[in-house]
Amino acid sequence: MRRGVRQTAIEMNSTGTFREYERHVIAELCRGALTARDLEEVLDGATYVDFWHTGVGYFLTVRHDLVPVERAVCSTPLLAGRAPDVDVGFVVFLENRELTLECHGWGEAIPTDIRERALVVGPATVNNGSE
Secondary structure, three states, X not given: OOOOEEOOHHHHOOOOOOOHHHHHHHHHHOOOOOOHHHHHHHHHHOEEEEEEXXXXXXXXXXXXOOOOOOOXXXXXXXXXXXXXXXXXXXXXXXXXXXXXXXXXXXXXXXOOOXXXXXXXXEEOOOOOOOO
């Protein structure tokens, strides 16, 4: 049985699927997997599929025809999102026309309202984003 918090597309964001920091992370991590034009189209035109907050992170999945069928894991450059009380990392999975953004804590729980926080994204430090 999966534990966590599931949200519907309506609860996600009335102005679009991705937050600005998520757009930045996806563009940086997927740079070698999708062209700049395809990335822009995916970010602007993807269809919401699922959101799952696990307690230690979340998975946001969208669908778009320009996402490859073959599996690709996009995790470099190593990025961290920082807010005053939380540090997170990111991985993007591409497969079967779906893009899944994973936002994960560095071994600690992250708040359920993490997507509402003003995360500043930059290179992760050697100690996994924690100073």
